[in-house]
Amino acid sequence: MAKFFNTTGPCNPDDHYMLPPSARLVGAQLSRYIGQKLYWVLHAPRQSGKTTFLQSWMREINASGQAIACYVSVERCQDFPRAQDAMPAIVSAMQDYAKAFLGKDAIPACPDIEAASMLQRALELWAEQVAPMPLVVLFDEVDVLQDQALVSFLRQLRGGFAARGVGKFPVSVALVGMRDLRDYLIKSKDGVMLNPGSPFNIKQDSASLSSFAREDVFALAAQHTDATGQRFDDAALDAVYEQARGQPWLTNAMLQKCVWTLANEAGQAVTADCVLQAREMLIQERAVHLDSLIERLRDPRIKKIVQTILIGDMRPEVTRGDDFRFALDLGLVALIDGTPAIANPIYKEVVARVLSQEYQLSIPAPEFKWKKPNGALDMDALLREFQKFWSWNADVWEEKADYTEAFPHLLLMAFLQRVVNGGGRIEREYAAGRGRIDLAVQYGNEWNIIEIKLVHPRKGRQLTQEEGLAQVNRYRDTVDPACAAYIVLFDRTPAGRALSWEQRLSWDEVATDKGAVTVVGG
Numbered sequence: 001m002a003k004f005f006n007t008t009g010p011c012n013p014d015d016h017y018m019l020p021p022s023a024r025l026v027g028a029q030l031s032r033y034i035g036q037k038l039y040w041v042l043h044a045p046r047q048s049g050k051t052t053f054l055q056s057w058m059r060e061i062n063a064s065g066q067a068i069a070c071y072v073s074v075e076r077c078q079d080f081p082r083a084q085d086a087m088p089a090i091v092s093a094m095q096d097y098a099k100a101f102l103g104k105d106a107i108p109a110c111p112d113i114e115a116a117s118m119l120q121r122a123l124e125l126w127a128e129q130v131a132p133m134p135l136v137v138l139f140d141e142v143d144v145l146q147d148q149a150l151v152s153f154l155r156q157l158r159g160g161f162a163a164r165g166v167g168k169f170p171v172s173v174a175l176v177g178m179r180d181l182r183d184y185l186i187k188s189k190d191g192v193m194l195n196p197g198s199p200f201n202i203k204q205d206s207a208s209l210s211s212f213a214r215e216d217v218f219a220l221a222a223q224h225t226d227a228t229g230q231r232f233d234d235a236a237l238d239a240v241y242e243q244a245r246g247q248p249w250l251t252n253a254m255l256q257k258c259v260w261t262l263a264n265e266a267g268q269a270v271t272a273d274c275v276l277q278a279r280e281m282l283i284q285e286r287a288v289h290l291d292s293l294i295e296r297l298r299d300p301r302i303k304k305i306v307q308t309i310l311i312g313d314m315r316p317e318v319t320r321g322d323d324f325r326f327a328l329d330l331g332l333v334a335l336i337d338g339t340p341a342i343a344n345p346i347y348k349e350v351v352a353r354v355l356s357q358e359y360q361l362s363i364p365a366p367e368f369k370w371k372k373p374n375g376a377l378d379m380d381a382l383l384r385e386f387q388k389f390w391s392w393n394a395d396v397w398e399e400k401a402d403y404t405e406a407f408p409h410l411l412l413m414a415f416l417q418r419v420v421n422g423g424g425r426i427e428r429e430y431a432a433g434r435g436r437i438d439l440a441v442q443y444g445n446e447w448n449i450i451e452i453k454l455v456h457p458r459k460g461r462q463l464t465q466e467e468g469l470a471q472v473n474r475y476r477d478t479v480d481p482a483c484a485a486y487i488v489l490f491d492r493t494p495a496g497r498a499l500s501w502e503q504r505l506s507w508d509e510v511a512t513d514k515g516a517v518t519v520v521g522g
Contacts, residue, residue, distance in 0.1 A: 021053035028207035045331025047249035086149035131167030143177030211246030245344035359414035
């Protein structure tokens with residue numbers, strides 16, 4: 001069977017194009033864990049290759065004859081917060097995975113004892129069963145465990161740790177999930193915070209998996225070229241890297257779309273245009289990976305972080321504590337050049353479209369003339385029409401908005417998307433800490449630059465506008481120095497809201513040393 005770019009489940013070298021997953025480990029010492037009997041933690045965002053790594057390493061260990069290793073996912077225990085429910089389910093998972101990976105002679109027994117000791121005893125019996133080989137257990141999805149189930153799981157591992165060794169207890173255990181163990185917040189039913197570090201203070205390392213580097217994307221695509229002869233333009237692979245920023249699932253998904261759907265004729269090369277089409281298809285299809293992130297946008301912890309990035313008002317209290325770390329662990333947010341940002345351009349587009357979709361669906365089809373006689377986008381007409389729409393709907397719609405602080409940004413983006421859909425595209429830059437969103441709207445062969453800003457309550461309108469003029473010109477330089485540039489300035493301060501709509505809906509042409517900028521008041 002021919003290999004392919006995989007987007008469903010873990011990769012395996014017989015069926016899929018893949019890179020050595022251990023090469024992306026950061027902070028791990030694989031060569032030490034078995035011989036020196038060490039326990040460790042691996043954490044990385046969803047769909048970043050954790051399961052692929054674990055099963056690959058399991059196969060390597062077993063093939064080497066160094067130890068008996070078994071991958072075990074505890075995902076089935078997600079809804080079992082009580083230890084008496086979770087422990088039998090974990091032991092059952094151990095039995096199922098041992099049967100699948102090791103065969104019937106290495107299936108652990110399930111001791112008929114209380115849940116508080118069941119896992120520890122099952123691991124003791126399993127180690128005894130596979131002796132004289134050492135036992136290594138790789139527990140995946142550990143962060144689905146909750147409350148007392150997680151505490152009991154960790155305590156039972158710690159209970160057997162001191163006696164670990166051949167025939168006694170697993171010599172090495174890996175605990176794997178999206179989050180580092182130190183970040184688990186466990187609460188008992190009465191709301192008392194428990195300390196997860198104490199039940200499992202025996203870990204040696206907390207390791208992670210890095211995203212693909214640019215050269216990794218080229219190496220992955222080269223496997224397909226070697227197997228089929230189909231070529232990828234360098235610009236296409238650069239686009240894959242830039243759009244996914246090395247996120248493994250997105251990288252595989254775009255490459256798969258390109259070769260299966262968009263460049264599927266014999267001898268047809270994959271171009272950068274194919275990659276951009278693949279990106280759009282993934283966004284519109286809202287594949288499972290993207291859908292799972294979308295669901296998180298309603299989570300109050302994530303909403304706080306994403307909204308702050310959207311409006312560009314990053315404050316110290318937002319990045320402090322567990323919520324920001326949670327957003328990082330999900331892979332939705334990343335630190336780019338030391339600044340919090342949505343992790344990659346595809347996620348940026350998904351976030352913007354999902355959060356503005358309800359507005360977009362409520363905006364009627366445009367009946368005004370929004371094209372110039374030559375077919376180009378008439379941005380002046382479009383933004384003047386938006387001013388009317390804003391004055392008619394803003395107050396009522398804002399009352400029902402979920403992302404209240406980002407409401408002006410989302411409504412304008414929905415309005416633009418409603419008009420340019422099918423004939424153009426919007427590139428978005430969220431400038432965290434800079435108080436703005438930059439939009440580059442392409443329609444036909446022309447670009448328009450729009451910067452969305454909120455009047456800063458302490459800077460006031462004039463200073464906010466001056467800051468925006470410098471910012472929009474810098475952004476214009478990166479897109480097309482000759483294109484039209486606009487600032488849409490929303491004054492949501494008490495003083496701004498006190499103005500009449502006639503005063504708010506201003507329109508000014510401002511001359512700068514980089515060309516004219518139209519400042520649109522809202």
